[in-house]
Amino acid sequence: MNARTEISAVGDGKVQGTIWGVGLGPGDPELMSVRADRLLRGASHVAYFRKAGRAGQARRIVEGMLPEGVVEIAMEYPVTTEIPLTDPRYNEILSRFYAECTKRLREVSDAGHEVLVLAEGDPFFYGSFMHLYTRLRDVAPVRVVPAITGMTAAWAATEAPITWGDDVLSTLMGTLPEDVLVAQMRNADALVIMKIGRNIDKIRRALQRAGRYDAAWLVEYAAMPDQTVQRLSEAEGRITPYFSIIIVHGQGRRP
Template structure:
């Protein structure tokens, strides 16, 4: 009689902001010992997570690319966007569950922190009641961005607000005006709207643009000096708080 196979674990491993040296010790250890490595990518691209992990994946490990059916081709407000992505996440869940039920551990590479606006969250919520799932937290991209400016993002009682550039302009401006320190993500094609909102809130001149934080090609400059030329994906805007200090 054959022994029952012990279910494997799905590991959502945060890779940090982009520099492999900024990974956690646990993340590095799990990746170097992995037999199965899964990662998200756009069709036809190697994928940023896979690029960060280059040289860390053991020889002989089986790689599982999970290719998005859509990224920016249609607006997120289109019902078809959610339908396509939901079906994609369900298919990925089925694939990973099969590996875990066969007794295999799988390391899923996650840019930044897995629970901070990452794709892995959508897998986690589908997997957590089916197979063992563990999450390894990591440094976020915004942490690398404000560190690159050489100034603290918050002081004393400063309130930090993280905003998505996809939000309506009026909401962006209101949130920007109400907070002490700001991080604005998902800028890309929303740059004009974000700039207008910052101007309406009186925060434009204090804003910094960081592109490719902690990665090759990192740039740090005042947003006003960038002339709205912004890298579509790896760009973050920060406004530092100026609160209480000794």
């Protein structure tokens, strides 16, 4: 069946439109897939996450690509960093938010319209779309368009291979406890560290304890116009922006 005409029957002879999780890649529109580009240029409805009062990175990436008259659905996070992840209210608030977003998208689908949910990076890699997918997959037709991840763009920006031979790559979240970070950093050959933000000092300490600090690179805004690349040790005292990734390259077996 053609990707643009997939529908699902519901009661009373009605049909549901497909809800697409469309990966946009790391930020440069030229790194988007051909399928994502085609879907965007023919879209009737698009939805995207953003912080209240902001345009949103996903919407910024597709600027100039959407057809005239497209219906836009902005899903504004009720919290971002205002409440600690360990606070029980955090999950409660976000759970209600995702339930509300699911309801809005299902209404569009039940009306017979396709809707594209724009996702930075890949939809199934630490993204908000996953929380919609698990709520929608049993009640509406849902498809996913994979994409280049932010970490792929980050290690490409360092101009060095991330893994060699039998190297083990570990993707770590800066939100993890310091002792857990240290243990994982010691066990893996190559590292990608995400969700840095306010966790930067903890991450620095963990890298130092694991003996990996001097090999770490900080990439900010990978594949975006204001991309920067430097050794983490040269960025002491810096407050890292949201779109930041730390890379430690593997040095494994090679011919």
